[in-house]
Amino acid sequence: MTTIQDVAKHAHVGVATVSRVLNECGYVKADTREKVMSAIRELNYTPNEMARNLYHKKTGIVAIIIPEVSHPYFAEFTNAAEIALFRKGYQTMICNTWREQNYETYYLELLKKQRVDGIITGVHTLDIEQYQEVNRPIVALDRQLGDQIPFVAVDHEKGGRMAAQLLINAGCKTVLQCTGHRKVSTPSNARHEVFEQVMKEHSIVCHNYLLKWNGFQYSDYADAALKIAENFGNLDGYFATDVMAVTLIQTLEAKGRKYPEDFKIVAYDGTYLSRVPYPKLTTIVQPIDQLADVCVNLLIDRIQGKPVEKKCIQLEVTLREGDSTKPFPSGRGK
Amino acid sequence: MTTIQDVAKHAHVGVATVSRVLNECGYVKADTREKVMSAIRELNYTPNEMARNLYHKKTGIVAIIIPEVSHPYFAEFTNAAEIALFRKGYQTMICNTWREQNYETYYLELLKKQRVDGIITGVHTLDIEQYQEVNRPIVALDRQLGDQIPFVAVDHEKGGRMAAQLLINAGCKTVLQCTGHRKVSTPSNARHEVFEQVMKEHSIVCHNYLLKWNGFQYSDYADAALKIAENFGNLDGYFATDVMAVTLIQTLEAKGRKYPEDFKIVAYDGTYLSRVPYPKLTTIVQPIDQLADVCVNLLIDRIQGKPVEKKCIQLEVTLREGDSTKPFPSGRGK
DNA sequence: TGCAACATCCTGAATCGTAGTCATATGCAT
């Protein structure tokens, strides 16, 4: 690999001059610049980023820590984040944790090691303390990690309430919601509390199905859907994330239930998946691109040392109403 | 940030000793090691990766260049690649090109700049020459980039033939396949040639619909599906990638055609999306995880200087047969 | 005209933080 030294020697100038030409700063005579430029071309020289990074103490890389990038929600989030980061001049590193704490710890180290300038984390496994002791730029998606770390989330309570209301309006009497681990302290769990509560207020039976997570594999969701179909196969309302919702629909259909005549369903997230079923699936949509933008902006501000005043930013969910919550014909027998 | 110097001073030893403790090499007395260790703990020291990288002339980062990571195919590919890379001790950088040549050029520069140790490219826009002049570790997915750059792809011809045969066996008489730009020299275009040819051999009318790519957005696919439904809405067989297939199904259903009674369809790729429709969608499945593994292994070999003898690796497609190619009842009137 | 003041142009050396080479210094056995 050719270095700036080689270029300097080849152009019969000092390294500082080459550097000035490269960075277009300071005084350089026109013909000297030309000499340097042609030396650069001749030697096919490209400045070494590692050396630059060492000097400037920045890498221009941001790590996105997520359970796994193949999950539609995180794929779309990562995608949007990459765009935003690219615009700001940053590269994106992806870090799948598979919900393993030690992976998360490992990735958190990247920041201490100065391998990345900042981290956007979308996982919820590690203890808060570990995040807090890394006193460097971090932004959290859907998780409160103490006072120092800004976090971004949608109004999940509203999302849960909307979902509940949609099923109630459709005339559901016995419903089920699919949840992740309820103990995990993430704002996104709020929707399940609200959902349950609203159902209770309307005296509607509300079952919970705890979805164990083993990675984003079809078989896991298919198994879960099968279990639900077995144990809760004749309810009239369901509330689940996109992935679970679409899998559930096909499983219930395979069991002979007509979609969306026999059962109503509301999906949550609004990824591409939620647009696939026909008739259209009613979905509570998270503004994934916006979430990513906000995360990136917050992070870049922190990296650049700007004081981040707002520690918590909440965005709105929207409703994409389809035919999966069309009311049951009135007067139907239970 | 604390440096190795600080640790050395704090422990009253030389930097070399600290380095030896860190890297567990050379002779260090047990109590000296302890002194150093406790200094490291006290100062909360972590070695700076940038400096290490500069010294060792490697970053331990691999770039994956793809059109965009939100597309299910690339999301699943990237996911699998990240796992494989992590196992080999590498970090993954994602680079969305949006099919813009200048982005691709920019990302290719990362390699010259020594910001990454290697590149896996899954895009097809840039001229081959630009790749060839970067004489560093590159592996291509689904594209032949000259003799020096190994490439990995599935047997698309077989895939195209299988798809054609499935529709023929189902009794289709007039079919349509959705293609990308046919001029682009990617092995994956081979399936369309074969598909067309097989159809011709069976005297079946085969239409082509050229899908213009503007990014992985629902609206684009929805628009395309709408156009197909308008102009080719009453054919009896379709062949398209997962994304297009599922969108097409819902659009044709919305037009009143019964799936899969009125028309047959074969999907290509085998991402999660292809598992969503009910009744099940017949799909030509690419072994995406395997493709990623092979790409990663080839790349790491190249990075580590091992001679890569096999310049081209072809994997097999498999058939996941669903009900979307169940034969039309015999004797139906055209 | 003389020369201070300033702008222009360029170089060498120091710097960023780590790793490894080399030289040196112990202790212990022969």
Added chain:
DNA sequence: ATGCATATGACTACGATTCAGGATGTTGCA
């Protein structure tokens, strides 16, 4: 005293940037 294993620190390379400062050229003003 010699040899060897053990133990340690000063120094320098990695490649780019930047600072201090030297060498010009140019202007302003007595």
